[in-house]
Amino acid sequence: QVLLVQSGAEVKKPGASVKVSCKASGYTFVSYDVNWVRQAPGQGLEWMGWMTTNSGDTGYSQKFQGRVTMTRDTAINTAYLELSSLTSEDTAVYYCARGPPLRSYVDYWGQGTLVTVSS
Amino acid sequence: QSVLTQPPSVSAAPGQKVTISCSGSSSNIGRNLVSWYQQLPGTAPKLLIYDNDNRPSAIPDRFSGSKSGTSATLGITGLQTGDEADYYCGTWDSSLSVGVFGGGTKLTVL
Numbered sequence: 001q002v003l004l005v006q007s008g009a010e011v012k013k014p015g016a017s018v019k020v021s022c023k024a025s026g027y028t029f030v031s032y033d034v035n036w037v038r039q040a041p042g043q044g045l046e047w048m049g050w051m052t053t054n055s056g057d058t059g060y061s062q063k064f065q066g067r068v069t070m071t072r073d074t075a076i077n078t079a080y081l082e083l084s085s086l087t088s089e090d091t092a093v094y095y096c097a098r099g100p101p102l103r104s105y106v107d108y109w110g111q112g113t114l115v116t117v118s119s
Numbered sequence: 120q121s122v123l124t125q126p127p128s129v130s131a132a133p134g135q136k137v138t139i140s141c142s143g144s145s146s147n148i149g150r151n152l153v154s155w156y157q158q159l160p161g162t163a164p165k166l167l168i169y170d171n172d173n174r175p176s177a178i179p180d181r182f183s184g185s186k187s188g189t190s191a192t193l194g195i196t197g198l199q200t201g202d203e204a205d206y207y208c209g210t211w212d213s214s215l216s217v218g219v220f221g222g223g224t225k226l227t228v229l
Binding site: 035037044045046047050059061062095097103104105106107108109110111112 | 121151152153154156163164165166169170175207209210211215216217218219220221222223
């Protein structure tokens with residue numbers, strides 16, 4: 001079965017960076033995109049960007065341009081999200097989610113990674 | 120402020136039917152396909168509907184989706200207490216070049 005397993009919770013200080021991993025199994029990793037979506041406490045879903053796992057091409061929300069980097073390691077079927085210059089407003093659960101190429105939906109989600117930014 | 124507009128909450132009795140609306144614009148719902156997600160408390164979202172009105176194989180036919188113009192609707196029939204969750208619509212916004220979600224609707228099954 002399709003599984004996306006994310007790395008554990010992180011606590012970071014303002015100004016720091018965080019890197020979250022998402023290990024995929026149960027399907028051909030390079031045949032699907034990986035999207036990243038975050039959810040602040042008590043809030044709704046916010047799309048951050050996508051990555052084509054085959055080529056490594058990325059598309060980021062303007063809101064995160066310059067602070068976000070999405071990468072992958074196809075040898076270990078793992079995608080990564082790195083977010084820099086963290087502020088308290090970046091405290092959220094970060095989800096990776098698989099998306100069929102060129103489609104506007106995601107069909108499987110990771111379990112989420114809580115990132116807390118606090119001094 | 121979400122790009123897509125959903126009612127904050129809806130409620131209905133067990134066994135009844137409920138609909139959840141999602142309103143957008145010509146740059147998002149008006150020209151792209153809509154999906155719906157269910158998020159049970161404390162869990163990751165789950166895909167319910169894709170491409171406006173298609174259900175993944177594991178999703179029961181009590182769940183349905185439709186789209187007209189710049190709005191979309193999720194319908195749930197035969198409500199069960201286990202359907203209590205937050206529901207989100209989503210699509211692509213061609214002007215913003217970004218994925219967008221509604222603010223979410225909390226369903227209460229009374």
